[in-house]
Amino acid sequence: MSSFIDFFHEVGKLKDTAGRGWILIGAENPASVTDHSFRMAIMAWFLGKKKKNINFEKAIKMALVHDLCELHAENLTPYDHGHLPKDKKDWPAAFDKLPRFSKSKKLENFLKKEKKEKKALLKITANMPGDLKKEIISLWQDYSKGSSREARFVRQINRLETLLQAFEYGKESECRPFNSWWIGSEEQIDDPVLIECMLQIAEKFYHDGKISKKKTKRKRTLKKK
């Protein structure tokens, strides 16, 4: 039980780990890794129901563990690989473009990220019982490689959740969703159910090139019971 409590305590730190992309775009209340993973799990469950052969339990667990490594592995965006202009004033223009890399640089970034994340995950699960440790590592490996249909589905949901979050920031503040989120989704998402969801998100939030501005300010508040 003691190793579980240590693990729960560690995992809790992700509640305070803001997504790097949201910090870069200057979001007022940047969503945390936990916020992202939680909504991904819900999306995997609901949208997975529209698929014939998705194992929900596996997909939900995968969504929950896919970013655990961010406890120890630095969360880097593609912009952090030499695509952040020195002058902050130039950042919005940069975020409208998806960073492009050479074939060798893509492979180098991918392998470096995978290595760092695996090392972090082994550290996080070091004191976990063997079966849970293996399950977490296996889910992450599957996700990372996109081996199973669940992994390919959840990887695309990762993109979709981020897209939705970007649109929500656009709705609640002057921090507009930058085009790169959309372009990246159009290059990555190929599941028909998720493409439909992506288009409906756009329909709901993006009208004639403008964000629907019915303000829904999101703040972390304490609710009285």
Next chain:
Amino acid sequence: METENQKFYLTKNGLEELKKEYNVLKSIRMQKTKGEAPNIWESEDLNPDYLSFREDLDLLETRLTELENVLKNSEIIKKPHGEEASKINLGAIVSVEVHGDTDEFVMVGTLEANPALGKISNQSPVGRALMGHRAGDEVIVSSPIKTCYKIKKVKYS
């Protein structure tokens, strides 16, 4: 995204890798049934990809079934000839210019797609839009943000 009995279009390398994985997993299952510790388990460092299959038979069976379905319904992407070789189809290596930057994609089926490595699914909105086009074409993907992909070169390996 795949459904049962759909055709899976794979590059030769992609198919070989899946066959290799299938054979390794089958040998793990065989040795597990015999109650032996397969050699492949001896070092986690040597075979990290198969770590998860060491004790989880359900996981092993699920993956084997999935691979069997893919291998049974797979078709190798063939290099097109003549006029077709100048058009974007599965297996094409496509150089594009987007927002003034150059990029290179390989057009693949859903199983091999990995945009982080430049492998774009032919079923993604960008993949669908590019299919059938050739060098010199400008393809605009607009739903809802307009992005122009200027096709610079199309080749097949």
